[in-house]
Amino acid sequence: MNFYRSAALALDHLDKHQGSVKGSLAAAKVNTNSAGESKRILALIIETLKYRDVLKQLLMTVPLTKLERETFRPKGSPSSANLLLVLLHDLLFSPKGKIEASDKWPPKEAVLRHGARLKAELVRLQIKAGKSSVRELGKAASSTVEARYVRWNPNVDLSRADDFSLSALHAHLAAKGFTRLEEPAYPVPDRSYFMDPHLTEHLLVFPPASTWWVGDKWYESGAVILQDKASCFPAYVVMDGWDATEGECIDATAAPGNKTSYMSALMGAEGTLYAFERSPNRYNTLRNMLEKAQCSNVQATRGDFTETNPADYPNVTRILLDPSCSGSGIVNRLDYLVDADEAEDDEQAERLEKLAAFQLQMIQHAFRFPAAQRVVYSTCSIHAEEDERVVAKALASGKGQWRLAPRASVLPKWERRGLVDELGDGADSVIRCLPEDKTNGFFVSCFERVREGDVAKVKGAKGAKRAREEVEEEVEPEAEAEEDEEDDDEEKSGAPAKPKTPAQLERARRKKQLQKKRRKAAK
Numbered sequence: 104m105n106f107y108r109s110a111a112l113a114l115d116h117l118d119k120h121q122g123s124v125k126g127s128l129a130a131a132k133v134n135t136n137s138a139g140e141s142k143r144i145l146a147l148i149i150e151t152l153k154y155r156d157v158l159k160q161l162l163m164t165v166p167l168t169k170l171e172r173e174t175f176r177p178k179g180s181p182s183s184a185n186l187l188l189v190l191l192h193d194l195l196f197s198p199k200g201k202i203e204a205s206d207k208w209p210p211k212e213a214v215l216r217h218g219a220r221l222k223a224e225l226v227r228l229q230i231k232a233g234k235s236s237v238r239e240l241g242k243a244a245s246s247t248v249e250a251r252y253v254r255w256n257p258n259v260d261l262s263r264a265d266d267f268s269l270s271a272l273h274a275h276l277a278a279k280g281f282t283r284l285e286e287p288a289y290p291v292p293d294r295s296y297f298m299d300p301h302l303t304e305h306l307l308v309f310p311p312a313s314t315w316w317v318g319d320k321w322y323e324s325g326a327v328i329l330q331d332k333a334s335c336f337p338a339y340v341v342m343d344g345w346d347a348t349e350g351e352c353i354d355a356t357a358a359p360g361n362k363t364s365y366m367s368a369l370m371g372a373e374g375t376l377y378a379f380e381r382s383p384n385r386y387n388t389l390r391n392m393l394e395k396a397q398c399s400n401v402q403a404t405r406g407d408f409t410e411t412n413p414a415d416y417p418n419v420t421r422i423l424l425d426p427s428c429s430g431s432g433i434v435n436r437l438d439y440l441v442d443a444d445e446a447e448d449d450e451q452a453e454r455l456e457k458l459a460a461f462q463l464q465m466i467q468h469a470f471r472f473p474a475a476q477r478v479v480y481s482t483c484s485i486h487a488e489e490d491e492r493v494v495a496k497a498l499a500s501g502k503g504q505w506r507l508a509p510r511a512s513v514l515p516k517w518e519r520r521g522l523v524d525e526l527g528d529g530a531d532s533v534i535r536c537l538p539e540d541k542t543n544g545f546f547v548s549c550f551e552r553v554r555e556g557d558v559a560k561v562k563g564a565k566g567a568k569r570a571r572e573e574v575e576e577e578v579e580p581e582a583e584a585e586e587d588e589e590d591d592d593e594e595k596s597g598a599p600a601k602p603k604t605p606a607q608l609e610r611a612r613r614k615k616q617l618q619k620k621r622r623k624a625a626k
């Protein structure tokens with residue numbers, strides 16, 4: 104009984120948008136030290152959220168708060184609305200199909216009085232929605248990736264006496280009872296796999312529930328690496344057309360090292376790949392990864408990429424930047440189950456602005472490397488603020504010396520390209536990935552240096568022009584502080600200057616929000 108009350112209290116808390124799904128447990132005073140109890144309640148909350156829309160629809164047809172007014176009073180704590188949702192979830196969608204409480208508990212008695220009608224109405228909703236089972240009425244979890252990716256790492260084959268070639272891997276998988284398909288098939292059939300249609304030489308695609316690598320010598324030796332497909336793209340794009348005579352490469356933000364190890368493999372473990380990582384802990388992880396994956400051509404450095412002196416790397420021609428981002432593309436998050444409110448939107452906008460400034464700074468630093476020809480910038484974010492807009496600003500600040508590489512060298516067969524509204528023509532040069540593409544949400548762009556006398560049209564120029572205007576408009580941090588003071592004066596005089604452009608309007612809105620917060624805090 105308490106179990107349902109706690110889950111309903113947590114849902115009440117979430118309705119007020121006071122934090123994350125997990126955070127709502129503490130707010131509902133669930134004993135988070137008791138792993139069993141909190142896990143059970145968390146699972147109920149998540150499952151109820153998945154079915155919330157259909158349960159609400161059902162309650163419109165069978166209005167239990169009216170029919171059972173005595174039990175489900177309007178102003179209870181937890182709210183009747185959420186108590187009903189969790190009870191209905193267990194009755195209609197849980198594997199046991201029942202409410203796990205004493206038969207004498209009034210809310211259970213009240214719901215069961217309408218059990219037959221509720222079930223019949225639910226089936227009606229299912230038929231109307233054209234679903235083959237009531238479970239299909241739940242919100243599709245965005246964490247459902249339809250495939251599991253395994254990257255073959257040729258470095259191990261190069262450095263070890265055992266045969267770790269791709270053909271040996273196929274033979275190993277056949278011995279494990281897997282069938283290799285010649286063509287991609289989704290969902291990937293049980294005990295089957297195929298070579299990924301975009302990364303045909305290195306990436307194998309398995310059914311999502313696969314675990315064959317656990318304890319397997321191929322995994323233990325680093326000869327296969329678990330890496331999402333989209334996360335392989337940046338290394339693949341930055342190394343496009345590379346040959347060992349060309350020069351050296353950099354992975355500027357390397358830990359845990361998935362992309363570094365793929366770059367190293369694409370270099371045939373030849374030449375030199377410098378890998379930077381700022382965080383000491385993550386640097387240790389990177390070192391372990393590089394050792395396991397036999398990345399003998401990588402020189403790892405613990406340090407801040409923006410503090411490197413470009414002149415010290417006169418032979419570096421290719422740079423990969425995969426800096427910290429909001430991670431909004433990572434699909435095992437629960438955020439999609441709850442709608443963000445305006446206050447959270449404001450916090451998010453502020454956070455994205457800071458991230459974007461840092462991301463831009465990383466690209467601008469990469470542009471300073473004297474021999475750099477190709478700079479790839481990627482994020483696991485789906486926000487234009489961190490993706491196309493950063494790219495447009497980088498182009499705008501590149502003084503015409505950098506442009507977006509043509510689609511032909513940026514995974515031309517990948518269909519989902521960038522946002523045209525943001526980058527104009529340049530959108531075709533960059534790629535976006537979404538869970539619909541059976542990957543995490545991801546963004547990859549590639550800048551190339553414009554050769555002297557090259558008059559080719561600079562792609563992305565439209566977005567860059569707009570970004571240049573924005574950059575010019577952008578307020579320096581000091582100036583912003585001054586502007587804040589000015590605004591205070593304006594407020595006193597009662598004559599605020601009117602913001603004119605969308606960017607100014609957005610800043611004014613955020614500033615107002617901040618002032619509101621400050622005033623609230625001062626009270």
Ligand SMILES: C[S@@+](CC[C@H](N)C(=O)[O-])C[C@H]1O[C@@H](n2cnc3c(N)ncnc32)[C@H](O)[C@@H]1O
Pocket residue numbers: 334355356357358359360361362363379380381382385406407408409425426427428
């Ligand atoms: C998104 S992760 C990189 C993931 C990595 N590319 C991979 O595929 O395994 C970003 C990493 O960059 C590091 N980082 C952030 N700013 C940095 C900087 N200025 N210099 C070097 N590393 C930085 C972070 O500590 C973090 O480990």
